[in-house]
Amino acid sequence: MTARIGVALMAVLLALYIVLVAQRAWLLLISGEPIAIAMGIALVVLPVLAAWALSRELWFGVRAERLGRRLEAEGAVPADQVSVRPSGRVIREDADAVFPAYRADVEENPQDWRAWYRLGVAYDAAGDRRRARAAVRTAIRLESAERRA
Incomplete structure (x- = not known):
């Protein structure tokens, strides 16, 4: 909010x-x-x-x-538990530990907007905002194409 x-x-x-x-x-x-x-x-x-x-x-x-x-x-939000600081920010080491699974999911399903969105969330948690935005933009493009099809 x-x-x-x-x-x-x-x-x-x-x-x-x-x-x-x-x-x-x-x-x-x-x-x-x-x-x-x-x-x-x-x-x-x-x-x-x-x-x-x-x-x-x-x-x-x-x-x-x-x-x-x-x-x-859809119940497809990542369920990984990562530690957060008192400020609410994710502890980077925890984010880095779960990141490979999301990257592998995108590599296995490159046309799945859900995988790209989750990868964007993982990038954001790891502190890489540029790649997070790029992944979410890809998710938006793929989801729009899916809706039109």
């Missing part, structure tokens, strides 16, 4: 940033000065890029959460 609050707060702050930058861009565009107009054009591009990045990340989060709920409903 705190992650959702954090995401909502960051989205609101980014939206405020977009509005303020767009206002400044408009003022520069109507100034009539060539350099100010060029700066205004640049300031129009930045909020568009920010809005695109925000929407992409929010959409990723929504789809990843949907897959997690579906996996939970």
Whole structure:
């Protein structure tokens, strides 16, 4: 729940940033000065890029959460017991110990979105966020293809 609050707060702050930058861009565009107009054009591009990045990340989060709920409903959530610190973070050595099983599952079933999602969870627990996101993106792509088929 705190992650959702954090995401909502960051989205609101980014939206405020977009509005303020767009206002400044408009003022520069109507100034009539060539350099100010060029700066205004640049300031129009930045909020568009920010809005695109925000929407992409929010959409990723929504789809990843949907897959997690579906996996939970199917009873296919990993049941491995790993130790956690008082802060709630997984102890990396425990995460590293269960990781090979999830990697092997993906190697045996490369078209199974469930295996990819569980691998993403294992990567995340091991602290490798880049690979975790890539694995979850693969899971999302495979699950979407499965639904369409």
